[in-house]
Amino acid sequence: MNWTYILSLILFSTGLYIALSRRNAIVILMGIELMFNAAAINYLVSETEPGEGQTMILFILGIAAAEAATGMAIILNLFERFSSIDTSDTTLLK
Amino acid sequence: MKEIILIFIGICGLFTALSKKLIYAAFSLFLCLSGIAALYLYCNAELIAAAQIILYVGGVLVLIIFGIMLSKKGSGDQTEGLLGNPYIAVLLVLFLAILLYTGYSPKIKESVISTSDFTKSIGQLTMTKFLLPFELISFFLLAALVGASYISRRKPATPRKINLEEQK
Numbered sequence: 001m002n003w004t005y006i007l008s009l010i011l012f013s014t015g016l017y018i019a020l021s022r023r024n025a026i027v028i029l030m031g032i033e034l035m036f037n038a039a040a041i042n043y044l045v046s047e048t049e050p051g052e053g054q055t056m057i058l059f060i061l062g063i064a065a066a067e068a069a070t071g072m073a074i075i076l077n078l079f080e081r082f083s084s085i086d087t088s089d090t091t092l093l094k
Numbered sequence: 095m096k097e098i099i100l101i102f103i104g105i106c107g108l109f110t111a112l113s114k115k116l117i118y119a120a121f122s123l124f125l126c127l128s129g130i131a132a133l134y135l136y137c138n139a140e141l142i143a144a145a146q147i148i149l150y151v152g153g154v155l156v157l158i159i160f161g162i163m164l165s166k167k168g169s170g171d172q173t174e175g176l177l178g179n180p181y182i183a184v185l186l187v188l189f190l191a192i193l194l195y196t197g198y199s200p201k202i203k204e205s206v207i208s209t210s211d212f213t214k215s216i217g218q219l220t221m222t223k224f225l226l227p228f229e230l231i232s233f234f235l236l237a238a239l240v241g242a243s244y245i246s247r248r249k250p251a252t253p254r255k256i257n258l259e260e261q262k
Contacts, residue, residue, distance in 0.1 A: 004096075010104055011107045012194065024165055026162060044137060051214075054141070059227055064150070073243070
């Protein structure tokens with residue numbers, strides 16, 4: 001039994017739980033970061049050729065950086081419009 | 095040694111989900127990401143470990159802690175009701191993990207630790223096999239950064255501020 005693989009599953013589940021259950025937009029972003037890291041650990045464990053999984057982790061890091069920048073821009077805009085980043089306040093389309 | 099790192103990462107990840115205060119969640123995420131960097135170092139992935147520390151611990155978490163300043167006092171508290179119960183949360187996380195394990199379990203080598211020089215093969219792979227994704231991700235990053243600065247720019251004529259009380 002490979003425990004690193006089990007850890008990546010637990011981290012992914014934790015990130016999914018955070019992203020689904022919290023209402024604060026920043027905590028949702030943190031949950032998404034945890035899911036990215038779980039996927040990266042999974043790549044590290046299950047690489048078939050040397051270096052291949054780590055190259056994919058580099059791409060994951062790039063995507064995570066882009067996601068964090070865009071997410072923070074959206075959160076800033078949200079705060080400017082609603083004076084709050086609680087996702088239960090954003091009911092414009094309700 | 096590796097088991098200690100794994101348990102540390104798992105506990106910090108779970109504490110991120112269970113902590114009542116937003117700043118505690120952010121700092122336990124910081125510890126979790128640093129632990130993942132230690133795991134990369136343990137698996138002889140020095141380049142990835144350095145990138146993890148620079149990008150995540152240095153970049154993303156600074157953004158998150160900057161974002162915490164936007165939230166009101168107590169707004170990061172645990173969700174109400176059944177979902178907010180810590181025992182239910184741990185049970186849900188374990189259930190999801192078991193579901194993922196039964197649904198997807200690839201053939202995994204028992205040991206990932208080897209002493210070969212990964213950094214050289216990463217450099218060769220990004221220039222040969224993964225050349226197209228490498229170029230695409232540079233374009234993707236540029237597009238994301240331009241988009242982020244466009245979204246968060248200061249508008250010349252600010253749109254009408256939506257009044258929450260007026261709506262209700």
